[in-house]
Every structure is written in structure tokens, then in C-alpha cells.
Amino acid sequence: MQITNHANLPDAIVQAVVNDPYDAGDCNISVTSLIGPPQIRVLSRAHWDELEEDASDRIWALVGQIGHGILERAETSAITERRLFADIEGWRLSGQLDRLVLLPDGRLQDYKFTSVWACIDGAKPEWIAQLNVLRWLLEQNDYPPVRALETVAILRDWSKGKARAGGSYPQRQVRVLSVPIWPMPQVEDYLRERIHLHQRAETCAETSRPLPECTAEERWSKPDVWAVKKPGRKSAVKLYDSQNDAWQHAREIQNGYVEHRLGESVRCADYCPVAQFCAQRQARLAQGAAEAA
Numbered sequence: 001m002q003i004t005n006h007a008n009l010p011d012a013i014v015q016a017v018v019n020d021p022y023d024a025g026d027c028n029i030s031v032t033s034l035i036g037p038p039q040i041r042v043l044s045r046a047h048w049d050e051l052e053e054d055a056s057d058r059i060w061a062l063v064g065q066i067g068h069g070i071l072e073r074a075e076t077s078a079i080t081e082r083r084l085f086a087d088i089e090g091w092r093l094s095g096q097l098d099r100l101v102l103l104p105d106g107r108l109q110d111y112k113f114t115s116v117w118a119c120i121d122g123a124k125p126e127w128i129a130q131l132n133v134l135r136w137l138l139e140q141n142d143y144p145p146v147r148a149l150e151t152v153a154i155l156r157d158w159s160k161g162k163a164r165a166g167g168s169y170p171q172r173q174v175r176v177l178s179v180p181i182w183p184m185p186q187v188e189d190y191l192r193e194r195i196h197l198h199q200r201a202e203t204c205a206e207t208s209r210p211l212p213e214c215t216a217e218e219r220w221s222k223p224d225v226w227a228v229k230k231p232g233r234k235s236a237v238k239l240y241d242s243q244n245d246a247w248q249h250a251r252e253i254q255n256g257y258v259e260h261r262l263g264e265s266v267r268c269a270d271y272c273p274v275a276q277f278c279a280q281r282q283a284r285l286a287q288g289a290a291e292a293a
Contacts, residue, residue, distance in 0.1 A: 001048055001273075007056035017055045017062055024094050025083055031095035031133050034194050035126050037218040038201035039211045043274035046205060051273055060156065064113040067154065068098065071111060077101060086140035088188075089195045095130075095137045099152075106147035108135060111154065116162075116170060119153045123177045125217075127151050129190065132182045136191065139184070149179035213280045219265035227259040262288045 003018050024030040033041050044051065072080045083096040099109040110131055118124060131149040138146060158173040182190070197212060204211050216223075226246035227236035230253050237253065240246035243260070250256035268281045275281045 001051040001053060003058070004052050004054045005056075006054050009055050013059075013062070014055045017058045020061075020065070025085065026092070027085060027094035028091035029093060029195070029198060031093065031130055031137075034093065034133070034191075034198065035129050037214045038198045039214050039278065039280070040272060040274055041198065042201045042205045042211055043277050047274060047277050050277075053273060060113065063156070064111075067113050068111060071099075075099065084134075084137040084141050086137050088191055089199075091195055091199070093133075093137070093191070093195075095134050097134050097138070100138070100143070100146075102144055106145055107150060108138070108146045108148070109150045109152050110134070111152045113154050113156055115157050116155050116159075119151070119155075119175060119177060120168060120170075123151045123179050127177075128179050128182075131179050132187050133191065135181070136184065136187045146181075149181055151177040151179055153177055210279065214268075218267070220267040220271075221265045222263040224263040225261050227261055228253070228256060229259050230254070230256050260291055262291070 003014065005014050024033075029041075068081070079100045079102065080098065081096065082100075083094060085092055085094050087093070097108060098111045101107040101109075108131060110127065112119070112127065128149075131151070135146045135149065153175045155170060155173050155175065158170065162169045163171050201212050203209075223241060225239045225241060226243045228238045228240065228246050228249045229236055236259070237256070238246075238249060239261075240249070243258070246258045250258050262284070265281075265284065268275050268278070268284070272278070272281070
């Protein structure tokens with residue numbers, strides 16, 4: 001992948017992005033990739049030399065690395081930044097923990113430099129899965145049992161003014177979110193399911209078959225809606241999640257009709273590095289163009 005500098009950032013920032021020290025070690029897959037969409041992983045590997053990303057799009061990832069380094073330097077009572085390995089279903093899995101407080105506390109914490117809205121409803125599903133898989137890795141490497149899981153969310157866009165307004169807005173810039181502990185058989189079922197999915201994706205790529213498509217959740221998808229319209233009015237009379245409900249309303253309006261509006265896949269539109277190579281994305285764009293014509 002080539003890192004560009006279309007935003008004309010200072011060279012020190014660009015070089016810090018280019019010299020990313022991340023290394024998953026000698027493994028088939030990392031925990032982060034395991035949780036992520038197989039289609040993105042396989043396409044990224046196939047088109048790695050063709051990919052470009054601007055350094056300006058890596059700023060928050062860079063801030064996260066800086067924050068982790070400072071927190072590791074400040075640690076006095078825990079094991080930090082340790083990479084672990086274990087074998088399952090014929091693959092070697094690798095994962096790095098942020099902070100583990102050993103007995104008697106037995107607390108595993110993961111730091112996230114994230115937005116307020118990413119955790120407004122608590123820990124995200126992928127954060128829950130990540131911590132439970134790391135807990136499994138600790139057990140496989142003969143560490144003492146983990147008794148609590150937590151995501152420490154450092155909110156990069158937190159606003160004191162919005163906090164004063166009350167409601168569900170976080171009152172502090174750091175939130176410690178309790179993460180549910182899955183029974184170990186559930187963790188192992190999850191691991192097998194994800195590994196099999198990634199293995200099937202690799203087989204599809206090797207045999208030129210269609211890759212497993214990203215789910216709506218993986219695409220960060222907003223649902224399709226049906227807009228009730230009438231001649232002479234630019235905006236919709238009303239939006240419906242159901243096509244049948246929309247048509248029922250449209251029939252009650254003189255010359256009323258329904259316009260299908262495809263839901264936006266936020267990740268595909270703005271955050272997927274391989275969108276240009278993705279058949280699923282291109283088909284979705286073609287569908288939208290055909291319906292708009």
C-alpha cells in the first residue's frame with residue numbers, strides 16, 4: 001500500500017504514519033482481522049500493491065498509537081502490550097492485549113481512542129468479541145483466569161458543553177465500559193465460525209469464486225427506505241421502511257407514487273480501502289444508478 005500526502009501534511013506526520021510498527025507476528029490471522037469482514041481482508045491482500053491511502057486519513061490511528069505508548073510508559077501494576085498466540089482449526093491466531101491486571105483483580109482492559117457516538121450505547125459488539133477472544137488467548141497461554149473485561153473509551157470528540165446539557169451524553173471524556181464475559185464454549189464456537197468463514201473466503205479467492213459478501217452490520221449500513229412522493233413537490237411526503245406501507249399511502253394521494261431510496265453503506269462509501277475492487281459494492285452502485293435513471 002502506498003501512503004500519499006494529498007493534504008500536504010508535515011513530513012514528520014507522514015513518516016510517522018508510514019513507519020507504523022504494527023506486526024501481527026507469525027500467524028495466519030490476527031484477532032482484529034478475524035473479527036473483521038473476510039471480503040475486505042482477502043481483497044486487501046490481493047490488491048495490496050494497488051492500494052493508496054492518504055496520511056490524513058490515518059491521523060486518529062496515529063493518535064491511538066501515541067496514546068497507547070504513553071499509557072504503557074505510565075503503567076506500574078499491570079502487564080501491557082503483550083502479543084499472544086494459539087492454534088485453533090488449523091490456523092495460528094495472534095492477539096495483543098492492552099492491559100492485564102493479574103490476581104487478585106484479574107481485569108483485562110482494552111483502550112479505545114474513539115468517538116462519543118461509537119460508545120453511546122455501551123461497548124460495541126466487535127469490542128466485546130475482541131476482549132473475549134483475548135481472554136481465550138490468555139487461558140491458552142496459561143495465564144491466571146480473567147475475572148472482568150473492560151473497554152476504556154477515551155473520547156476524542158467529547159464536548160464539555162454537550163455534557164452540561166445532560167441526557168445520555170457522557171459526563172467525562174473517559175468512559176470505562178463493562179464488557180460481558182462469554183462462557184468459554186461460546187468463545188470457541190465464535191472462533192471456529194469466524195475462522196471457517198475466513199478460510200472459505202481464501203478458498204473462494206484461490207478458485208475465482210465470489211467472495212462471501214459483507215453483512216449489513218459490517219457495511220455499517222443504513223436501511224433502504226421508500227419515499228411517498230407527489231408531483232410538484234421536491235421533498236417526500238413521508239418515508240417508510242416498508243414498500244407495501246409506502247404504496248398504501250401513495251394510493252391515497254392524487255397521482256402519488258413511491259421512490260425507492262437505497263440505504264447508504266457508510267463503510268463502503270467512505271472507509272473501505274478496497275471498495276473499488278469489491279463486486280458487492282459495484283453491484284450496489286449499479287443498482288442505484290439503474291433505479292435513478
